Each structure stands twice: as C-alpha cells, then as structure tokens.
Amino acid sequence: MDASTPSTAPSTADADVVEICRDLIRIDTTNHGGGRSVGEPEAAELCAAWMRKAGMEPELIESAPGRVSVVGRLEGWDPEAPGLVLHGHTDVVPAEPDEWTVDPFGAEFRDGMIWGRGAVDMKGMDAMILSVLVHLARTGRRPRRPVVVAFFSDEEAGGVFGAQWLVAHRPELFAGCTEAISEVGGFSTDVAGTRAYLVQTGEKGLAWLNLRAQGAPGHGSAPHTDNAVTRLAGAMERIGRHPWPLTYTKTTRQLLEEVAEITGTPFDERDPTPQLQALGHARDWVAGTLRTSSNPTGLTAGYKHNVIPSTATGTVDVRLIPGEEEQTLAELADLAGDGIEISPEHQDTGLEVPFSGDLVERMASALDAEDPGAHVLPFMLGAGTDNKSLHRLGIAGYGFSPLQLPSGLEFTRLFHGIDERVPVESLRFGCRVLEHVLEPRA
Numbered sequence: 001m002d003a004s005t006p007s008t009a010p011s012t013a014d015a016d017v018v019e020i021c022r023d024l025i026r027i028d029t030t031n032h033g034g035g036r037s038v039g040e041p042e043a044a045e046l047c048a049a050w051m052r053k054a055g056m057e058p059e060l061i062e063s064a065p066g067r068v069s070v071v072g073r074l075e076g077w078d079p080e081a082p083g084l085v086l087h088g089h090t091d092v093v094p095a096e097p098d099e100w101t102v103d104p105f106g107a108e109f110r111d112g113m114i115w116g117r118g119a120v121d122m123k124g125m126d127a128m129i130l131s132v133l134v135h136l137a138r139t140g141r142r143p144r145r146p147v148v149v150a151f152f153s154d155e156e157a158g159g160v161f162g163a164q165w166l167v168a169h170r171p172e173l174f175a176g177c178t179e180a181i182s183e184v185g186g187f188s189t190d191v192a193g194t195r196a197y198l199v200q201t202g203e204k205g206l207a208w209l210n211l212r213a214q215g216a217p218g219h220g221s222a223p224h225t226d227n228a229v230t231r232l233a234g235a236m237e238r239i240g241r242h243p244w245p246l247t248y249t250k251t252t253r254q255l256l257e258e259v260a261e262i263t264g265t266p267f268d269e270r271d272p273t274p275q276l277q278a279l280g281h282a283r284d285w286v287a288g289t290l291r292t293s294s295n296p297t298g299l300t301a302g303y304k305h306n307v308i309p310s311t312a313t314g315t316v317d318v319r320l321i322p323g324e325e326e327q328t329l330a331e332l333a334d335l336a337g338d339g340i341e342i343s344p345e346h347q348d349t350g351l352e353v354p355f356s357g358d359l360v361e362r363m364a365s366a367l368d369a370e371d372p373g374a375h376v377l378p379f380m381l382g383a384g385t386d387n388k389s390l391h392r393l394g395i396a397g398y399g400f401s402p403l404q405l406p407s408g409l410e411f412t413r414l415f416h417g418i419d420e421r422v423p424v425e426s427l428r429f430g431c432r433v434l435e436h437v438l439e440p441r442a
C-alpha cells in the first residue's frame, strides 16, 4: 500500500513493516570494514522514499564515495518538548551463503519469520520506525516530541563514515535533541516463567591496543636476557589471563537485583550466577558486562629461527566497564610491564544513561499496554552502537527496538549469526509499542 493511494482499510502502525524489512534485506549492504562496503546508497534511497511518505524532507548525506546516510525531521505537536532521535543503521556484517539455510539476502518467509542478514541487526527496527511514521502521516497525527529520523551508514565498522562523521560535521541536524532510541535492546526474555523486556541503558567502552616490545637483537644460539619476543609473550599472557574483578554499575546492579526479586533468589554480589541463569537467552550478554575483558588477538615477531628480533608486536581487544576506563588502562600498563609500549589503535568511552525519566516511563507504559504485567529492566551492552557518537552531543541514547519474542528463540545468538531471522509478529508488536512511545495526536 502507498500513502498516496486512497484506501478504505484502516491504517495500522505495522501496515508496512514486513514489506520495508524485506525490501531492505534484499539490498546487500555488506560492510566489509576498512572503508569497503556496498549497497548503502540504495538502502538510504529506500528509507528516504518512505520518509517522504511520512511527510519528511529527508537529506541524503554522502560522507565519502558510496557512504550514504539519510536524515529527516518531523515536527511534534508539543512546542515545549525536546527533540528525540530515532535512528538505525543500514549496513550489515558479511554473511557466508554456504553456511546459511537460506539466501542471506533473499528475505524469505519461513516459520512465521523473515530470514536474512540484518533481520535483527537492524533492518527490522529500521522498518518498524518507518512503518510507524508513515502510519502517523496517514492518520493525520504527529508525535508529541519533534523527531529526528536518521539511518546511518557504517555502524558495523564503528560509524566512521556514518554517525561519527555526521556528529562531527553536521551536528546541527540533531539540534534540540536530548534523547535517542535505537538498537540493541527492548527485546523480551523469559525470567522465571514471566516475560521481561531489557532496555539498553549502557554500553561498555572499547580499547583496541597495540603492544610493542623492544629488546636487543642477537644470534639465536647465544644466551640472551633482553629478548623482545619473551617480553611480549609474558605481557600478553598476563593481560590475557588477568582475572578482572566483578564490577557493578547502576545498570547491572539494578538488573540483577530486580531479577533476584522476580525469581526469589537472593542476590549475592560475589556470585551472580543464579540471576544470570534466570535471564534466558540474554544470560551470556549480561555476564559479559559484569567485568572488563582483555583478550590478546594477535602476535607478530621474528623472521628466522636463529635470529632474535629487536621488536615484537601484539594486539589486544579490551572492553571496559563505563567509568573505569582510566584506571583500567593504567592497570593494563602495569600488567604489560617494563619495556612494552602501548598505543591505542582505536578507543572510545563507554556510556550509561538513567533508567528513569519521562522517556523510560513512556517505554514502560507502552510495553505494559501491549504486554500487561511484563517486567521492564535495564541492561548494559558489551558492544557499542551509534549511540556512542550521539552521546558526544549530549544525547542520551537508549537501546529500544521492542520485540516480543517467542520463548525458546536464542535471539541474542542471531546478531551477526548464521540464519539471522526475526518473527513477523515480533515486528508487528514493536510497531505498536513505538507508536505508544511517540504519543501521537492530531
């Protein structure tokens, strides 16, 4: 159905979500990293076409050849209300067709689900946003708050050509906005036979570090105490095996305390296992946010068996608890020890936003309207989203792509996973919830 086509059928928030989601999946928008990608301009055009149907005048912004984001603004009905950013990304991570049951870019219907790369990360949510906004236009209504709608490129490679670039070069697009809604959160999980929706209110920080050990070069046959390879290997082992302590933030503490209450298991902060076990498909994700992690991911040194090289280099992927960044990096330098130089390849800071206030209350009441009695809990993401970029403009970002999921679906494994898919009914549910959140009226 087209917005300009008169129809006697009453419009619904979910009227177009399936069509948009499938059309987006069918555009291969693989982001290979390192600046290489395909399909983003076509996906941005598709989003822009739907934004026009929703009454917006979207702007397509090309940060580099072939890297296109699209941004538009919709006025709200409450002149006092601050702006809200609704954002998604159009790129996806690569899919290896041989590993899949279906064509990753076929958007096939099967078992009540849409299958394809991007179904959950995050073309499903892109489609939900667009379907709801077109519905508002058809029914002659506006959201309460002014809304900035953005579909970014390059999220899967850190947003260098997408959200990061727009925040640095076009910050005026987000003027007046205080909060944002996007991935990854708002999905349901089973907790002790009840349904809980996890709203994402925090993201861990990231530091990709390069380590460089120096030593004296020499012949492999001679006794040698100043060996760069030995020094680096020791540093990497200490960093890789370091038992980072359990560290709770506001978000993770509140989540586990509330799960303890729902399940009737006392929360012992020295051992959160009972609460983690109760979190269903989200247990591993949440476990990953309770401590810093530091994983060695690469080693390079030497060129011949009998030559001791003067340098050895390694790479480490560190994911940090928000607020602990400085102290964690100091501790990593201690673990590395003398004679090792550490330099960041890429670094950002974690974030944590309040699980309170008007917007969070709107999310909770919207979920309650569609799924009465369900729990709504905060959680932290171990990875990052474009909300980190918007955070630099003082915009508090939430992961809220509401999906009521069938029990038994290992949803968290579908992100970047094989046979990524999303239940159609979950998308329809999400559209209804988002419509509530926007508080539309004529």
Ligand SMILES: [Zn+2]
Pocket: 089, 121, 122, 155, 183
């Ligand atoms: Zn994503």
